[in-house]
Amino acid sequence: MLDERRSIAFHHSVIKGLSYFWPLALIPIFVMTAQTGNLVIGLCAAFVTNSLLTILFYWEDKHLAQYKYWRIPEKCLHVWEFLCGWPGALYAQQAFRHKRCKLSFMALFWLCAIANVIALSLLFHYADAKAMGKAMETWWQDFH
Numbered sequence: 001m002l003d004e005r006r007s008i009a010f011h012h013s014v015i016k017g018l019s020y021f022w023p024l025a026l027i028p029i030f031v032m033t034a035q036t037g038n039l040v041i042g043l044c045a046a047f048v049t050n051s052l053l054t055i056l057f058y059w060e061d062k063h064l065a066q067y068k069y070w071r072i073p074e075k076c077l078h079v080w081e082f083l084c085g086w087p088g089a090l091y092a093q094q095a096f097r098h099k100r101c102k103l104s105f106m107a108l109f110w111l112c113a114i115a116n117v118i119a120l121s122l123l124f125h126y127a128d129a130k131a132m133g134k135a136m137e138t139w140w141q142d143f144h
Contacts, residue, residue, distance in 0.1 A: 051088025054080045058092030078112050086113040
């Protein structure tokens with residue numbers, strides 16, 4: 001039992017460390033987006049990266065719950081969901097049968113997912129409006 005407990009503690013410390021430094025995984029995505037100027041590629045990469053990390057964190061939380069060990073705070077799960085990780089969270093909830101029956105958690109989950117979609121819609125609208133403004137400016141300059 002003691003060896004099993006030490007194993008869980010070590011495994012948890014690795015995942016806990018990853019949970020603190022996961023934003024570092026987004027740096028290459030931001031650099032790639034800035035270099036290519038393609039927002040769509042950057043957002044797709046952010047969704048894939050954060051969804052995979054969110055699946056890992058949900059799995060870890062489920063694993064820790066089974067051993068009655070320190071859990072990942074729900075607010076952390078919700079932050080990862082909001083930052084493009086909600087598709088992974090939705091998958092993990094079904095695959096691991098974790099957190100899907102707790103109504104307060106699910107209400108916040110859906111709020112995070114909807115807020116993420118709205119934020120991305122506004123971002124694309126702004127980027128599209130900016131591109132449209134440049135096109136109109138170019139047309140106006142060519143017209144005169």
